[in-house]
Amino acid sequence: MSTSAATFDQTILPHLDAAYNLARWLIGNERDAEDITQEACMRAFKFFSTFRGGDPRAWLLTIVRRTAWTWLRSNRRHEEAVEYDEEMHGSADTAPSPEVSLVRAGDVDAVRQAIATLPAVFREVLVLRELEDCSYKEIADIAGVPIGTVMSRLTRARKQLQTALSTQPQSGGLS
Amino acid sequence: MNCPQIQKLIHAHHDGELDVANTLQVDEHLADCPACFNAARQLSALSGALKDSSLRFSASSRLRQSISAAVEQAEKSERVVTTPARPWFQYSGWAAAAVLLIAATLAFRLSAVHRDDQLLADLTASHVRALMVDHLTDVTSTDQHTVKPWFDGKLDFAPPVKELRESGFPLLGGRLDVIDGHSAAALVYGRQKHYLNLFIWPTPAASPVEPHSSQRHGYNIIQWSDGKMAFSVVSDLNETELRQFVDLWPRK
DSSP, X not given: OOHHHHHHHHHTGGXXXXXXXXXXXXXXXXXXXXXXXXXXXXXXXXXXXXXXXXXXXXXXXXXXXXXXXXHHHHTTOHHHHSOOOHHHHOSOOOOOOOOOOHHHHTOHHHHHHHHHTSOHHXXXXXXXXXXXXXXXXXXXXXXXXXXXXXXXXXXXXXXHHHHHHHHSOOOSTTO | OOHHHHHHHHHHHHTTOSOHHHHHHHHHHHHHOHHHHHHHHHHHHHHHHHTOGGGSOOOOHHXXXXXXXXXXHHHHHHSOOOOOOXXXXXXXXXXXXXXXXXXXXXXXXXXXXXXXXXXXXXXXXXXXXXXXXXXXOSEEOSOHHHHHHHHBTTBSSOOOOOOBGGXXXXXXXXXXXXXXXXXXXXXXXXXXXXXXXXXXXXXXOOSOEEXXXXXXXXXXXXXXXXXXXXEEEEESSOHHHHHHHHHTSOOO
16 A cells, blocks of 8 residues: 555545444435435545645545535535524524433433434534534535524523424323 | 533533633532523533443444555556666666666657556546545536636645536536646536546746647546646547537647
């Protein structure tokens, strides 16, 4: 293996799980998410010479995100593909959040389903924050939005998730 | 701060993104206010639930291998073969010089052929890849005044962008690509059900090059240069119509 492929393997590929995780949550199915991840990695490799140090994970995730959004748009998922408009949707509401039953929160399948029902812009911040442990600044860089937008999206995402978790029918035998 | 203000901040507080002064204010408030304390507790419960490792998808080893292999393949095809002249003939000055000259000429020709070949392979691969993964355009617009400014700041040159709808080749959008190791603008045009990828990049050759056609894996490729920019159009469209497209571009 030559140097640049080897450097790429060592620098970028350790973050393949993060890349795939983001693609998988944005795209929603395994096959397309794998295609998106592979395409994003190939683009990353092509543009690897332009990578000027910094955080390789954030750099890769930026490319994955852009590739995934292009896919979402070209697949005409209208409700998904419209980038969230803060003006249109108003500022984050401050109504008290519904009570999440701790049993339901512990039900991983219910949580997984609830995340999947969120709009893509919300899934994105939630996945980056909660699953990838990115800082607000990193999320802002990856998604190309101001930190204030990251904060308001995250607040709304969590609120919607709480709502979804408190209204979903119980999957256990208690109902 | 009042409760609505606090409840806005508890997310940043929870995520450790608040400065010290605000953190203290939120802490003080939470100690006194059961409603906000409850909201913060809810937030922790939710966050805790999301920390479950089974929610995080991992790349399969198949995907990992596939990417590694593709990267290695891409690396190989990008490398340009430079044939080093080996010093196995060191017996006589003139003979050595003659052999060297021949070898150098051959190597130059070979590498030139290889480069052309490589460029065609690169162009076709980019065209096919864009179609395969459904990623033709980074900027989707039929308006040249949208597509052209989109490239600003993404490339160190300004590619000419033309809307050719009236001539039967509507502009569909553009994207960034890399051809032959250089950044290139890719403009996407349509022709009935066919797609045309027009790759444009600055060329070091100063004199214009007339259009010449080639075929690769069933795709037609026409390359030319106006002396400043190199143009290459790739499509499954027949050569005659592809020529019509090429004739719409000025060649100084």
